[in-house]
Amino acid sequence: GAVVSQHPSWVICKSGTSVKIECRSLDFQATTMFWYRQFPKQSLMLMATSNEGSKATYEQGVEKDKFLINHASLTLSTLTVTSAHPEDSSFYICSARGTNTGDTEAFFGQGTRLTVV
Amino acid sequence: GQNIDQPTEMTATEGAIVQINCTYQTSGFNGLFWYQQHAGEAPTFLSYNVLDGLEEKGRFSSFLSRSKGYSYLLLKELQMKDSASYLCAVMDSNYQLIWGAGTKLIIKP
Secondary structure, eight states: OOOEEEEOSEEEEOTTOOEEEEEEESSSOEEEEEEEEEOTTSOOEEEEEEETTSOOEEOTTOOTTTEEEEEEETTEEEEEEOSOOGGGOEEEEEEEEESSTTOOOEEEOOOEEEEEO | OOEEEOOSEEEEETTSOEEEEEEEEOSSOSOEEEEEEOTTSOOEEEEEEOSSEEEEETTEEEEEETTTTEEEEEEOSOOGGGOEEEEEEEEOTTSOEEEOOOEEEEEEO
16 A cells, blocks of 8 residues: 655654654655544544645644644645644644545554653 | 444454444545554554445455445454454545544453
């Protein structure tokens, strides 16, 4: 299957700093990328959907000024957690969907565990 | 509203068979996915059903009935490594994935 690479796998940062997470589709072009967060023992929660070259669509309750998403190319999307606080500590996962007609499966990155201290 | 229901937790014995059910109510339907997620890891794709019937892939099979809004994931010859959460997700008319809360499967020796 297609490969989505997410970096970093884990990060610890100080409260008040910003953290950038990258999501790359390595062997296919991704029209759409999804960003999720997952708290322990809970299901995935969709944060936003980004389409290449346009602004991300955020889910209700997700602060777009805090979670900045950039999808500048068909192979890269970034999520920046700005002014991080301990409550932002979570598991962040991206997934990407291809550009070909009929592409329905979204492939997941390996996730980023963010700890804000 | 859109809703995906699956049991919270199931327990089975190594070597046995287990069926994880998923029922859904969504605005439109463009397929149903099953993912496996081990603790602390991202989900991995198991199966995709868009037509009614049974799809078999080795020890794992997935069934879909669109008229009933129902699917199940069948795991045979259970192994300890199958202990994980199993997520059911439906792609709606906007091609957005609607996720179930996941079923935690515990395998006992």
